[in-house]
Amino acid sequence: MAVQKEKESRENSIPIMISYGAYQTFSQWITGAFGLYVFFFYEVEIGLNVGIAAIALTIYSIWNAVNDPLIGYLMERINMPWEKRWGKRFPWVFLGAIPWLFSYLAIFFVPLTWHPVNDQWLIFTWFLLTLILYDTLFTLWNVNATAQYPDKFKGSSERRLATGIGTLMGMIGIAVGSIVPPMFIDTGFPETYRIMAWAGVGIGLILFFFMLPGTRENPKMRARYQEYKEVARDLDHEPFFKTAKKAITDRRFMIKVIYFFGYQGAVALLSASGPYMITYVIQGDAGTLGILMAFMLIGALVSMPIWTIIGQKVNNNKRMSLVAGIVMVLTFLPMFFVNDFLFFMIALFLFGIGLGGQWFMDPPTMGDVLDDVAIRSGKREAAIYYGYQAFFIRLSGSFQALIFALVHILTGFPAGVTSYVELQAQSPTPDLALLGIRVHAALIPAILVLITIFIFWKWYDLTPEIVAANKEKLKELGL
Numbered sequence: 001m002a003v004q005k006e007k008e009s010r011e012n013s014i015p016i017m018i019s020y021g022a023y024q025t026f027s028q029w030i031t032g033a034f035g036l037y038v039f040f041f042y043e044v045e046i047g048l049n050v051g052i053a054a055i056a057l058t059i060y061s062i063w064n065a066v067n068d069p070l071i072g073y074l075m076e077r078i079n080m081p082w083e084k085r086w087g088k089r090f091p092w093v094f095l096g097a098i099p100w101l102f103s104y105l106a107i108f109f110v111p112l113t114w115h116p117v118n119d120q121w122l123i124f125t126w127f128l129l130t131l132i133l134y135d136t137l138f139t140l141w142n143v144n145a146t147a148q149y150p151d152k153f154k155g156s157s158e159r160r161l162a163t164g165i166g167t168l169m170g171m172i173g174i175a176v177g178s179i180v181p182p183m184f185i186d187t188g189f190p191e192t193y194r195i196m197a198w199a200g201v202g203i204g205l206i207l208f209f210f211m212l213p214g215t216r217e218n219p220k221m222r223a224r225y226q227e228y229k230e231v232a233r234d235l236d237h238e239p240f241f242k243t244a245k246k247a248i249t250d251r252r253f254m255i256k257v258i259y260f261f262g263y264q265g266a267v268a269l270l271s272a273s274g275p276y277m278i279t280y281v282i283q284g285d286a287g288t289l290g291i292l293m294a295f296m297l298i299g300a301l302v303s304m305p306i307w308t309i310i311g312q313k314v315n316n317n318k319r320m321s322l323v324a325g326i327v328m329v330l331t332f333l334p335m336f337f338v339n340d341f342l343f344f345m346i347a348l349f350l351f352g353i354g355l356g357g358q359w360f361m362d363p364p365t366m367g368d369v370l371d372d373v374a375i376r377s378g379k380r381e382a383a384i385y386y387g388y389q390a391f392f393i394r395l396s397g398s399f400q401a402l403i404f405a406l407v408h409i410l411t412g413f414p415a416g417v418t419s420y421v422e423l424q425a426q427s428p429t430p431d432l433a434l435l436g437i438r439v440h441a442a443l444i445p446a447i448l449v450l451i452t453i454f455i456f457w458k459w460y461d462l463t464p465e466i467v468a469a470n471k472e473k474l475k476e477l478g479l
Contacts, residue, residue, distance in 0.1 A: 011154060011220060017162045019214025020152065023145045024170030026097070026207040030104050030200055031138075032177025035271035036289070037185075037193065038107060039401060043408075044275075045190040047116030047416035048123050054405035056128040061398030063132050071139045072384045073243055075147070087217030089144035094212070096141030101204045103134040108197045112190055116416065145215050146389075147382040149363055150370045152221060156467070157312065159364045164308040167359040168301070171352070173207075175297030178274070179290040187279060187286050188418040243381070247388050255460045256369045257392050259321065262452025263328060263358045265396035266445035270335070270351075272400050273441035281437055282341055283420045295345045299352025300359075307360040316464050317365045318456075324357030325453040332446035336438050368462050371470045378477065403440050411436030 012020075039057075042048045075092065082091050107130040114122050153159045180203070184196035247253060278284045278292075311320050331354040334347040366389070374380050407413075412429040413436060424430045 011158065012152065012162070012218070014165075016214050016218075017165045018169065019211055020148075020162065021166035021169035021214065022207060022211035023093075023142075023215055024166050025173035025176075026204060026211050027138075027142060028170050028173030029177045029207055030101065030204055032174045032271070033181040033196070033200055034104065034107075034134075035268055035397065035400075036178060036274050037181065037196075039272050039404060040275040041108065041190065041193055042110075042123070042127055043404075043415050044279075044418055045188075045193065046110065046112075046123060048120060048127070049116075050405045050408045050413070050415055052120055052124050053127070054401045056124055056131065057398045057401035059128055060131040060135065061395050064135060064395060064398075067132075067136055068139050068143070069244055069247070069384070069388050071136075072143050072147075072386055072388065075144060076381050076384050084222065087222050089148055090216045092144040093141045093215045096137050096144070097208050098205070100134065100137035100141060101201045101208075103130065103137050105194075105197045105201055106130045107134060108193045143386050145211075146386045148215065148217065148221070150367050150374075150382050151380065152217075153367075156315070156364070156471070159367050160308065160311050163360055163363045164304060164311075166363065167307075167356060168304050170359055171297060171300040171304070171356060174355075175293050175300070178271075178293030178296070182286040182288075182290040185286040187275075243384055244388075246377075247385060250373060252372060252460065252462060253369050253385060253388075255456060256365060257389055259325070259452045259456040259460070260362060260366075260389060261392040261396060262449045263325065263355075264392065265399045266328070266332065266449045267355065268396040268400040269403060269440055269445045269448075270332070270442070272404065273437060276437045277338065277344070277441055279418070280420050280423055280434060281338065282344055284341060288341065292341075292345055292348050296348040296352040296355070299349040300356040301352075303353040303356040304360065307357050311360060311364075317361060317368055317467070318460055318462065320357075321361040321365050322453060322457055324354065324361050325449055325456070327357055328354035329446050329449050329453070330354070332442050332449070335442035336446075338438075338442075368467050368470070371467070371474055372462060375470055375473050375477065403444060407436040407440045408433075413437075 039053060042053050043050050075089070107127070110123055110126045110130075116123065149159075149162075153162045177200075181196045181200065184192055184199055186192045274289050274293075275286070278286070278289045282288070307320075307324075311317075314320055328351075331347070331351040334350065335344070338344045338347055370380075370382050370385055373385065411432045412427045413433040414423070414426045417423045417426050423433060427433045
């Protein structure tokens with residue numbers, strides 16, 4: 001039986017949706033450059049052994065296992081005196097975001113006088129501690145911005161519209177975060193990465209103030225929270241480890257998160273592979289990557305109206321998520337065969353279409369899952385679940401580092417080589433090293449997404465009928 005589309009009024013204006021979506025621009029502006037250059041900076045520019053760099057990122061992922069869910073849990077349990085006037089989540093966004101910008105800067109300020117072999121453990125310590133600070137502050141503000149989504153946008157059509165806008169804003173952040181930083185970088189001169197990071201902070205501050213109106217809870221949200229807080233006083237407040245068990249044993253939530261990890265891990269691999277592909281495969285300079293990423297943005301921009309129109313017409317988030325995943329797999333494969341600038345440009349344009357679909361479908365599908373969780377638990381605890389989702393975002397970065405370490409060790413890629421000529425001279429197997437770059441740029445990501453597509457298709461069971469029924473139950477429950 002066909003599901004009738006609900007008639008609903010919007011609670012938020014288009015300018016507010018744009019401002020809310022700007023938090024994704026702000027986030028991706030920094031995390032995009034982070035994903036592209038942090039590993040390359042430490043392995044190639046600083047000369048840190050790839051295995052040691054991977055150890056730092058692995059320990060960092062263990063910290064994520066505690067940090068992201070714990071902050072999500074605390075955000076649901078802590079009540080602050082500012083909540084009635086300023087909202088529950090907005091002040092945390094404000095307090096966490098600006099320090100996060102400067103923690104990003106600190107990553108690139110490792111002392112350049114330290115020797116990559118003699119002082120490798122000092123470099124390791126700097127890398128690890130700045131990563132931990134960066135992640136903690138990111139989680140503090142990002143969980144609180146993201147957790148507003150299910151309550152801020154209540155109906156399916158409003159969620160899809162807000163998601164379409166937010167996806168576009170996020171894609172702009174990814175592209176600009178890939179286009180602008182290379183303008184400041186000169187491969188072989190690590191001090192230029194500091195200039196790039198300062199530019200990131202400056203533009204980040206502008207984006208931060210632009211996102212403030214959208215991430216501030218409106219009066220209706222603040223009133224709903226105050227009403228819910230009165231009800232919640234009579235509810236049992238579960239301890240952290242009990243909520244952790246509840247989240248990771250929730251089948252629908254975990255299947256959604258596994259699928260989310262698939263495309264996040266794939267994108268992390270491709271992003272971190274970008275400087276390697278440019279430097280060693282097509283032998284361009286840092287600015288070349290910025291031009292190529294512009295074409296990825298064009299692909300995303302072209303696709304967004306299409307994804308939005310089809311998504312509203314189909315009204316089936318599972319089906320649309322699967323289509324987006326399949327498109328992503330198909331657009332990964334050409335990048336394995338890239339051998340020149342034009343080929344790479346076309347491949348990234350096509351990839352932008354697939355990535356745009358994944359970005360478009362993730363928030364409404366997660367919204368469906370959190371609605372379902374709220375009905376079964378009788379509570380809205382979005383920040384807890386977004387905390388676990390944030391863990392998997394960061395886990396994808398550690399997955400990328402481990403794959404790089406494994407591939408580079410097996411293929412003979414030497415640390416500290418900054419050009420194709422140096423690679424040919426210093427690697428015992430230069431052709432194999434180049435093949436390894438192609439493998440971690442395209443083949444492994446495609447396989448990862450394909451596996452998670454199958455899991456999502458097989459076991460995710462929130463149909464449009466269940467989603468529609470859940471929305472009616474939420475109205476009855478006042479959630």
